[in-house]
Amino acid sequence: MAARKTKAKPNISAQELTQYYEDMLLIRRFEEKAGQLYGMGLIGGFCHLYIGQEAVVVGLEAAAEEGDKRLTSYRDHGHMLAAGMDPNGVMAELTGRIDGYSKGKGGSMHMFSKEKHFYGGHGIVGAQVPIGAGLAFADKYLENNRVTFTYFGDGAANQGQVYETFNMAAIWDLPVIFVIENNQYAMGTAQKRSTSSPDFYVRGEAFGIPGEAVDGMDVLAVKAAGQKAVAHCRSGKGPYILEVKTYRYRGHSMSDPAKYRTREEVQKMRQERDSIETVRSMLLTGKHASEEDLKAIDKKVKEIVNASAEFAKDSPEPAVEELWTDIYA
């Protein structure tokens, strides 16, 4: 990858590293299960899996503090799990059931949790970017000393409202981290076909917003970059841009024929750069964990995911009256 790697690796304990392994694995297994349930017709509509990108959210959540906010696009399952939202509630939303985070009314693309400071799940490409800056505006206004992680894709990074937002975030020194999850594709459009210059992290320069490219397949590099960005924002210096270079292994959504890239390209990334495998081998070679330890984690994760699927199948559909609720406050 072309990313300029963040050099400073945080000093990290075996326990922490194991935790990241577990967190990333939870997202991966959860997404695989969601894919299965989609195939069984239990999940409908659009369903965008996060497989391949797990290190991004897990690394950045490791840099966040309680009370910090986050929001993203429709590709949101991983963000919710990393933010500590309940897999049962997320999966039940995917199946459109009453115990889902939005009572089944939002679906895969539209979930929210006030408790976990997760502000959605946004279906319109780029729309979450000014909203993220708005959350930061509120935090600054209320003197909360909180930071907002505003995630968006390489495709979204071309929307006009992103640059309107950069300008205002810079003028007003808003504590917002713009996390560009550059997974190299916006649906079928490779980044090089949609962007006039190869790098996104420099796109704040004109506004005086510092930016940094990060290897998004390396959870520790992401965490380190996140900490730097968080420190910048929290100290009142205004916004920060992280271009996290990552890769999605699956199609854009469940109905993507994916003819725009080769199988080999995907395979190569999986084999050589997979974030979970990387941490796994770090743990094993460093003798921080044994095969048995990791097996136990795998088993635990599988149980959580299976339980969420059962929960999501058993939860009833929302009552008919729910059609008419929550339209006005």
Place this chain on the structure above:
Amino acid sequence: MATEILMPALSPTMEEGTLAKWMVSEGDTVASGDIIAEIETDKATMEFEAVDEGVIGKILVAEGTENVKVNSAIAVLLEEGESADSAAATSSEPAPQEASEPAAETPAPAAEAAVPAAPISPAYDSTPDWPEGTELKQQTVREALRDAMAEEMRGDDTVFLMGEEVAEYQGAYKISQGLLDEFGAKRVIDTPITEHGFAGIAVGASFGGLRPIVEFMTFNFAMQAIDQIINSAAKTLYMSGGQMGAPMVFRGPNGAAARVGAQHSQDYAAWYAHIPGLKVVMPFSASDAKGLLKSAIRDDNPVIFLENEILYGRSFDVPVLDDFTVPFGKARIWREGSDVTLVSFGIGMHYALEAADKLAEEGISAEVIDLRSLRPIDYETVLASVQKTNRCVTVEEGFPVGAIGNHLSAVIMERAFDYLDAPVINCTGKDVPMPYAANLEKLALVTTDEVIAAVKKVTYR
């Protein structure tokens, strides 16, 4: 000759103001650009400059006077050597008041658009879309749309297609399949995800002599671009006094697909039909998709072309003709009947036709009209039908407030009131954002059963 200095309008909405302060006195010589007074509006205090040079002959409105009407004389300006007496004479002439608002006095010419005047016996065009005996083939709506674009692109080099994933990916919904191969990257153009920008670029290209077809991946995303569609594309012909307009098509799937939730499931028919300067069409069948899209590409106005994802795969008869078009403003009667008129368009036709089938089994004969184009609307066909059946139910997927059905009801009430045996009922989508849950989504959409129930209500069964 002495001239009057008139109270200026200092904002588009100003009707009167306070003459706060005179900066000159009678007898002073002023040159153009000199500040002669300060005038207060409700919004600000503005300095008022002399336009001509001369001598202030007489001040007609004293400093501090409030509610001075725009365009009333406030002072008299003398040419060099003129006397103040002649000025007095001038000032006694009535000031040309209210010159700024002639429109308020003159009634606007009756709008030609919405409701044509003829009261009864609407004459409607019932000619079939293609001559009898024409060879037909089965085609999906998807294929018909592609053929329409390809045919028009072959015939006119200025027609091009732009949008997200239209070229290399062959269209997010595969409508532009094969077009890149045939017409090349100059005319089939992938854009970044920047709707507002590329819609604006297409508007500019249309001003510049091209005929763009803009594909929105879905019309939900056209909301990013709606300012360019309405403020730039729809209004420029008018604003330029007819000099230049935007001959272009905005097309893409509109309305609910399946289970894609609130932000991806909205019917914009009534939104765009609201706008003078736009034409709006919403085909149901493949032949209409083809014939109307060809007309849209040739039309010299911006056309909103509303497709439907669920209909893309449906097959219909399409005439095998070299150049088949369907005109705007001509409804299609899908089924003749005598007891009730069902009026719909787009996917609404699915419910209307299904309801008509079921009603027939119960001995209720429904006439089913597909409006096809929503601007212009073929009122005549609807009115003629209502005069026959005396009852009408409209069917559409959009929200109930400000629906197309509301408008039709009003027109029917105005023009065929005496023919109605029951109030017109509008069947619409529910007044809620689209839910994701399967059971709720079904309830949010208009249903065949609701159409049947409405028909029974208006036929008192």
